[in-house]
Amino acid sequence: MFSENLYNPHISVDCVVFGFDGEKLKVLLIERSMNEQNELYNDKKLPGSIILNNEDLDDAASRVLNELTGLKNIYLSQFKSFGSPLRTSNPSDVLWLERTTKMKIGRIVTVAYVALIKIDRKIVFNAEDTSANWYDVNEIANVQLAFDHNRIIKDGLLHIRHRLDLEPHLLFELLPNKFTISQLRSLYDVVHQTRSDVRNFHKKAIQMPYLVMLDELEEGVPHRAARLYKFDKKKK
Amino acid sequence: MFSENLYNPHISVDCVVFGFDGEKLKVLLIERSMNEQNELYNDKKLPGSIILNNEDLDDAASRVLNELTGLKNIYLSQFKSFGSPLRTSNPSDVLWLERTTKMKIGRIVTVAYVALIKIDRKIVFNAEDTSANWYDVNEIANVQLAFDHNRIIKDGLLHIRHRLDLEPHLLFELLPNKFTISQLRSLYDVVHQTRSDVRNFHKKAIQMPYLVMLDELEEGVPHRAARLYKFDKKKK
DNA sequence: GCAAAAGTGTTTCATGTACACCCATGT
DNA sequence: ACATGGGTGTACATGAAACACTTTTGC
Structure with missing residues (x-):
């Protein structure tokens, strides 16, 4: 599916998208379902994508958010890259990668971004083959997500707390x-x-x-x- | 040379190594020389390496520093990844990559680290095939370095200034x-x-x-x- | 008239900033 | 004795934190 435009199937971006519902901080997660040996698995993952040809990292992150929400000019900030060989230690993750990329992939380095969006905008999150929902930041700590996405969210949260402290005007990205x-x-x-x-x-x-x-x-x-x-x- | 252990020739780490000589902030750069069409080119680059098999990003950065200085337990902190397609727009950089990796490489995403070391330690920087020297942070802004290494140093400097402000005890990494x-x-x-x-x-x-x-x-x-x-x- | 949140000042304390002189040592 | 940097205290300004009552509106 990606093969024509694909730059390198070993590098991706993932976005930790934060929203505020008036009470709690929320993160946007993609519902992932997959059947493996006739059993249907359901879990969640961060919105992300591998990098396309001729696409800078920031552009890839923007594209992911635009494809998901239809919005442009979202506040986006790269915060950390994750490349442990153990990232793909879960066999279902490997299987999912092979199915979606149609390639054999041993390991992926991902460049992680945080994004801030106004939760009130009526966004269609349930297009085509993907559906996304907001989850309470504190609660997803107890849910097993794809790859090392729990870790990425944790680090993203630390990053954005720190960032919003230094640049308080960024708070307005989260408000109506x-x-x-x-x-x-x-x-x-x-x-x-x-x-x-x-x-x-x-x-x-x-x-x-x-x-x-x-x-x-x-x-x-x-x-x-x-x-x-x-x-x-x-x-x- | 790398082919057995190599994880992926499209991902590297680069280290911006800072030192303090009592007066100025310095960065450690590798001297790179290459002959191209019988002309000898000399320039400088950041210490770096592609990632090896089964090596986490932090491990790769530690390895680079250890190979260069013989030291362990150096303060190291990942700060940003660079992946613009334009990173390899300079033909000499592409040529250099092909010669050192013995592969055809179109583009590299690099994960950049800052390191802090005590400049007083008598370190042998001129081993085997590499020689490294300290350069004044402010002066190298006017020197054309390999790839986007000028940019990386600039960002690394901003990062470390900010970091040393938040965690003043890190200043001691730079002092005798x-x-x-x-x-x-x-x-x-x-x-x-x-x-x-x-x-x-x-x-x-x-x-x-x-x-x-x-x-x-x-x-x-x-x-x-x-x-x-x-x-x-x-x-x- | 009551429940529920909005709106508003003053005092106290801690922290940062400005500022100038004598001291110890090597030459 | 002089040049060079080492070492020290006080007064003022600024910003953060504690703290309680009256106002508006919908029901």
């Missing part, structure tokens, strides 16, 4: 276009694993130059409606 | 076993591109738990001898 300060605060706290003080947070937030107040309020909430804000990229 | 506080300060300033205040620095330094004062003084200096300190890993 219009959001309240308390949504921003929940996100901040989920990412940093803290319980920040309401007043101090508000103070810090409104003095970010790129946070701009709108003349609109939240709607449909059973209590006092909160003011909405948006993010101004130009001022970051 | 016994050092003065003003050596530590020079290093700190070179890394952070600052001119720190002597008194404030001293204050901050001596309250690091892992910095232990010795009962020894500097020797052979034409002025008041400074007190020596060492680094205690256990207390980091």
Whole structure:
């Protein structure tokens, strides 16, 4: 299937795609099913692909996300490569590789990326042959994923926590276009694993130059409606 | 030469090895010479290697450093992978690859590491067929290196600056076993591109738990001898 | 009128920054 | 005795953390 465009079946990219549902951090995983000796196996894996001819690594990661979500301009950042010979120690993973690439593959080095997307966008994740779903970051630690994808998610999470700490404007990649300060605060706290003080947070937030107040309020909430804000990229 | 042990001639590691000579940050580069159409070309490259069978990425990087310096337990940290199709756009690089690997190679993805070593150790860098030398980090920006190695060094430098900021105990990887506080300060300033205040620095330094004062003084200096300190890993 | 979250200031403490003089040693 | 870098303390500014009550709205 890939053979014409394929650069090298031993190098891939994988994307750890994070989203925020208002409460928890989520990761996007692809459902993988395969029948092996007439038994149907179901598990999950990170979105990924081998690298095509004439494609840079970043381009390959962008392509994976675009094919999956239809979106462009997603925040993407390479964070680590994984190349242990043990990555393909699970026979089902090897079998799956051979079936999808139609090649004999002993070992794959993968370049891992983190991506941040707004979970609220109505994205069709269930196209053609792939279906993808959001999973709670903390819960998938207990689920056995394909290859070393548990490890990759763990490292990706550490990476993005660190990154969002250094570059707080990246938090807005995870929020809807219009959001309240308390949504921003929940996100901040989920990412940093803290319980920040309401007043101090508000103070810090409104003095970010790129946070701009709108003349609109939240709607449909059973209590006092909160003011909405948006993010101004130009001022970051 | 590699053919028996070789895992995949399309994946390599490269190491950006940093050292500190008391004044400047240095990078270790391999001298590469090659004759092409009866002309002798000389340039420099990062120490690196393709990955061997059954070798993890970190192991490959360790091996490269060990082969080059004879040292083990060098601080090493993977920081980025480079895989642009344009990496091998220079014909001399392609020629060099073919001669050293004895294979036809279109493109290589390389996993880059930074390493920190004590420049004072008397290391034999001029073994067999390779000779290596230290170059001033700022000056090699103006020298054309093999492949995209200029870029890799630049990114490696950014990475290590950031890293040494977060984990200041790593500074000691670059200093001799016994050092003065003003050596530590020079290093700190070179890394952070600052001119720190002597008194404030001293204050901050001596309250690091892992910095232990010795009962020894500097020797052979034409002025008041400074007190020596060492680094205690256990207390980091 | 009550439940539920929004919004808002002040005090305290820790940390960083600015700044200048005497000391020890080798020549 | 002089040149060279070593070693030291205090005052000020800035930023982080603790802490509680009133307001708005839907039901």
